[in-house]
Amino acid sequence: MTITGVHHAQITIPVGAEEQARHYYCHLLGLPEIEKPDSLMGRGGFWLLVGDLQVHVGVEDGFERTSTKAHLAYQVTDIALWRQRLEEHNFTILDGVPIPGYERFETRDPFGNRLEFIQACA
Known part of the structure; x- marks a missing residue:
């Protein structure tokens, strides 16, 4: 019996903010959206793919x-460049x-939502 990895992580956004979140995560950060199963479509939010990990963007007020x-x-x-890109879009x-x-x-x-950007030094 072993935990073999992390399948997904979830963050939340306010109810009704999906389009603004898609703009930030899909367009500004360039993360691809992946399809949610039909059984979960009515719950709001959307899913992203980050490498081999899924990030689920759920809704919660x-x-x-x-x-x-x-x-x-x-x-x-x-x-x-990530720092510059976010600063150019007025993110602190x-x-x-x-x-x-x-x-x-x-x-x-x-x-x-707090985000960290990290890179190993050469």
Whole structure:
């Protein structure tokens, strides 16, 4: 009996904000949307593919996303360009606590979800 990996992680956005979230995650970040099973279509939200991992973007009201340290960390190439791209779109960039062997920064999506961008140093 073994846990062999992580299948998906879920974040939430406010009910009715799917198009704004698609713009951020699919267009700005370039993540591909994948089809949800028919049995879950009526629940709102959408799914993304990040490498071999799925990120499920669910809908939920009544939650203050900026009050939590919970986050997803996106492993990236060319972290400087990611920082620049997000700054150009007026997202606040925060430097994370240093981790030896990595460059990283944090930001929040339009809904307050904390995101980390991380790249191993060469």
